[in-house]
Amino acid sequence: MSVRRLNHAVLYVRDVARSVAFYGDTLGLTTTDEMPGRAAFLAAPGSLNDHDLGLFAVGAEAPGPEAGRVGLYHLAWEVGTLGDLVAAEERLAAHGALVGASDHLVSKSLYAKDPDGNEFEVMWRVPREDWPGPDEPDRLRPLDLAAALRRWGTDRETGAAAGTAT
Known part of the structure; x- marks a missing residue:
């Protein structure tokens, strides 16, 4: 199972x-x-x-999540295109919720917190054929959305949006 x-x-x-x-x-x-x-x-x-x-x-008086404690760190929501990721970045920033961004080489990710401090990720999956090999030394980099958009465009569907697991 x-x-x-x-x-x-x-x-x-x-x-x-x-x-x-x-x-x-x-x-x-x-x-x-x-x-x-x-x-x-x-x-x-x-x-x-x-x-x-x-x-x-x-x-209303319940304590919020605390970093370094046992429990859920974050949830990851997948979007279908880089255009969707750009739109998510704009909406999250407008709500003051955006707290970070990173390039995991297999995904492009934004990090945000909801009004209660629960952290979540919004990510776009890099096309499988463009994933790095196992010898890639650094698998965490700053997110450069402009470079990603130049490479894959705004409308390339991947992951669940394209009907694939990768």
């Missing part, structure tokens, strides 16, 4: 309505079901899941 993929994630948040608005505005997730003030379930456009993200309220 082996698992195939992550079906959904569930987060504890302080304010469900605020988090629903944030994930809708930044990632385009839509609400599939909601218990107002208590819980919400959201899905990505075209998702085959009932929901991709669950949100459960724990109250």
Whole structure:
């Protein structure tokens, strides 16, 4: 037995309505079901899941996540094109949520935090034929979106958007 993929994630948040608005505005997730003030379930456009993200309220005074503690570090959301990644960067920056970016050579990644401090990644998968060999010395570099756009363009679909696992 082996698992195939992550079906959904569930987060504890302080304010469900605020988090629903944030994930809708930044990632385009839509609400599939909601218990107002208590819980919400959201899905990505075209998702085959009932929901991709669950949100459960724990109250306004709940402590936020802390770096260096046991627990979830971040979730990674995949976009289909570099144009989508650029749009995500713009939306995340407009919300003051963008906290970093990196080039993993197999993916181009943005890092952000939601209103409760939960970190997440938005990534575009590099086409498999362009992945580096195992002898590549440094697999983490600063993200240069302009160079990536020159190489692959804004509309090249990869990963799930192209119907492939890689």
